[in-house]
Amino acid sequence: MSLNRYESQVRGPLVEGSKDYHQITEDICRPVEATPSKLWWVGFIISIGLLIFGVVSVTMEVMYGTGQWNLNKTIGWGWDITNFVWWVGIGHAGTLISAILLLFRQGWRTGVNRAAEAMTIFAVMCAGQFPIWHMGRVWNAFFVMPYPNTRGPLWVNFNSPLLWDVFAISTYFTVSLLFWYCGLLPDLATLRDRAKLKWRKLFYGAASFGWTGSTKHWQRHEALSLVLAGLSTPLVLSVHTIVSFDFATSVIPGWHTTIFPPYFVAGAVFSGFAMVQTLLLITRKVLGLEEYITMEHIDVMNKVIVLTGSIVGIAYLTELFIAWYSHVEYEWFAFRENRVNLSSPYGWSYYLMMGCNVLSPQIFWFKKMRRNLLVTFFMSILVNIGMWFERFVIIVTSIYRDYLPSSWSTYYTPTIWEIGFYMGTFGLFFTCYFLFSKFFPVIAIAEIKHILKRSGDNFKEQMEKDENESLEAFEHANAHH
């Protein structure tokens, strides 16, 4: 029985207020069962608007081709692949929180994992749009699948990182979705059994797959979660590694770097946590879940941000140092002239990236800053901007000047349709997130109940009292020896 397991008194409680199991159900189900607020509708309508803008932009691109995006022979990957890598990166925090922290037995993941996993799924959906529509002749997109065809059959190139990406991202999406939904089953059953309205009974009845909470089912559920976490941990590392291979296996100066895989993974976790912060700070406020997503959660996530931000910083400097130290003329030119040189056309973006990703997170060495909501929110936005510019720097500054100066591009700026496409994915992301926060519990109810008697406010207090009493008794008994 793990109920009396020792829990460190150094860590703050993860569930605030004196809660019991029923109160947890009430608190987390309330936003799902109440009619949506005005704020929800405003946000939802804005998201739908953005989504429509995105659909129009993509339609324009399909009609006119990728030239519609100001892409040319030199800059073949502009905003779209930047956005792709950015969204995929954001999609890494969810699985990191749910899988890696599950393996490490981190209790604090329970408050944030459900929303973070949902964020992952939506972010990967957004990411997937970019390579698909970037194909130009998108009606031939199914050519990436290895199926027997009349062209030989000519198989896809299994040696190509771009194909690895197809497999990595589709696998990642599938596994994240399964992991997320398996975790949702017990909570949907809770909603089903509480349902008063007919449509709720029908919807949650169908969605909860007939879950009853039988001990045997829970035992299998636990085994399943653990193995899925074990599988997702290397998976999450592999996905951004493979995304980095899209660049690292090429011979473009600025991309041809062995440091890319760990550097990309750290950056992905960094940007993912920033996005989790942005979303959860709003979610906890709007849905009134401050007692479940506590300062303690925000504090630890800020610690992850300062850690990964610093890893990313080391990677930037290492990359720069190696470019110089390697004496590879082209590599050094790409770094010196296209990035570090502030007066070069895109020099500003390099410094923006450095400032947002490396310098600004250092503020989180201070506990006061880590526990300041306004600072955290501002920083999370800053990191997201910085990480977008990281991908922009990598992609655009490496390719706008290639080996042949005569083909050096003029200054590349995106068109309105390219921006519209990016905005459209924000629309898709937030539309999904708003619907999720309305129809599904944003916090894993069963998992919170599971940690309540170890990390709940009232239970921790009691534990501390018991501990002191037994300490006093011990001292008393041994005082005369």
Added chain:
Amino acid sequence: MAIKKFITGNFYEEAVLFPAVKKVRRAGYKVHDVYTPFPIHGLDKELGMKDTDLHIAGFIYGITGTTTAISFIGWALARDWQINFGGKPFFSLPAWIPIMFELTVLFSAVGMVLTFCWLCQLAPFVKKDHFNPRSTDDTFVMAIECTDKTNEAEAIAFLKEAGAQDVQIQSRETGWWFGRYDRETVRFGKKVAAV
């Protein structure tokens, strides 16, 4: 499955539930199941359940994925349609590792989830009888199956003594059927039969 008679008891505390499970089992009652709103570690052992073999199934699915990837890519690139990529060998294993890994994970995860759903009879529109809706909220519901030898009044008293509350006798279907939760449906339209 059939409709059977059960004695159900509600427990509010884990600390009461565990000794109760022990007592009930020692007294020779047949515990049908204990329904809980969250996983309680150790309860499966207390109920005398074996460990699940789901992870072994996961391993088998995983190696199936690896084998599928390597055999298909090997066949496609080294046998069926050889393409010369910069003079590299047709059978270039290192370049296939990423896809082999991804398919291992994909097969294992999908296979395990499907197996899990199969074993626990979980699917959209699957309906099962519920002893007490509070078991998905805040209490632990123990169901004892009544057999020919069970003295009901004795069992009820015993369960109460063990700390259970609102002890009841219920007739329930033990299997599953397809149905909607917003409608009262019974499996195959069967009427409650006397046990």
